[in-house]
Amino acid sequence: CQLQNKISDCSFYNSEITNKMIMEQKLCSLFDDSIKNNDFHVYIQPKINLKNSETGGAEALVRWFHPDRGIIYPSDFIPLFERNGNIIQLDLYVFEKVCEYQKQRIDSGKKLFTISVNLSRVHFRNLNYLRPFIELKNKYNIPDGVIELELTESIFFDNQQIELVKNAINQMHSYGFLCSLDDFGVGFSSLGLLKEFNVDAIKLDRKFFEDITNSKSQNIIISFIDLAKRLNIHVVAEGIETSEQLNFLKSVNCDMVQGYIFSKPLPLNEFEKWADSRENKCDDSLVYN
Ligand code: C2E
Ligand code: MG
Ligand code: MG
Ligand code: MG
Secondary structure, rough: HHHHHHHHHHHHHHHHHHHHHHHHHHHHHHHHHHHHHEEOOOOOOEEEEOOOOEEEEEEEEEEEEOOOEEEOOHHHOOOHHHOOOOOHHHHHHHHHHHHHHHHHHOOOOOOOEEEEEEEEHHHOOOOOOOHHHHHHHHOOOOOOOOOEEEEEHHHHHHHHHHHHHHHHHHHHOOOEEEHHHHOOOOOOOOHHHHOOOOOOEEEEEEHOOOOOOHHHHHHHHHHHHHHHOOOEEEEEEOOOHHHHHHHHHHOOOOEEEEOOOOOOEEEEEHHHHHHHHHHHHHHHHHHOO
16 A cells, blocks of 8 residues: 555656646747747836935846736746756847836936846856847947846856856956846855955845844844945845844945835836836936945
């Protein structure tokens, strides 16, 4: 009987895996059509500068509007597209939408703030990966300093990439992009890498803020902020939802906060309204000051 249970467990497990694979294949086969039909939508979430409570920047986050399944979140498709390589095209698509949006703000005389775009580590397999981004930046006449590229720590999983990434970051800067390290502190990077990498900001992962009243958590956050400040790197706290978290971060001089407490990621037109309603509160600085 026990054996029979195991066998049925096993076939259940197998069919679950098979179903998952079939679903993933279906999703992958929709990619080209979805790009053509504009079924990928760029959402924008603001980052608030804690020194003056103004919009200090924003992040572009992609959502997929599936014809039958409705909205699909990045965690359900980014890993697939990292495996089959479609992520390169998808990141460029998101990047272009951000260029279009910034261009629109420039043309209508609105104040600009830096918008960041997530860049998968897959790009780094190609030495010329930055070329299409530079071409789009030129095509839309985007000034320097208003687009930031976010890299996750997972790019350092492979130590051999360190030299490559170091050069890539320097190259980003020379073409007028800012660069930040996403999900900082939970992945593979060591603090020492901050010496090698000339990044403008680190984004502390929201895990650090989950138990904000815990004194160990507090000391870790304080130490990260202190270290970053000594290295002249800005700190963005991610996933901030509560006033306890916000008040603590203010009290320890964190630079910026991103999280539901201010706004969820919004579709471009809604974000535009949100930003406009705060515009008279915005300062002139494009980058973190
Ligand atoms: P990320 O870059 O670290 O983005 C932050 C994630 O936290 C986003 O999830 C955002 O919606 C979510 N978030 C923001 N504020 C809060 C909060 O207060 N509470 C909670 N619980 N969550 C919050 P999302 O949009 O589902 O994206 C997940 C991840 O997928 C991103 O993490 C990023 O790594 C990746 N991703 C999203 N868009 C793109 C893209 O265009 N290209 C690439 N390569 N990756 C992307
Ligand atoms: Mg990010
Ligand atoms: Mg993050
Ligand atoms: Mg993440």
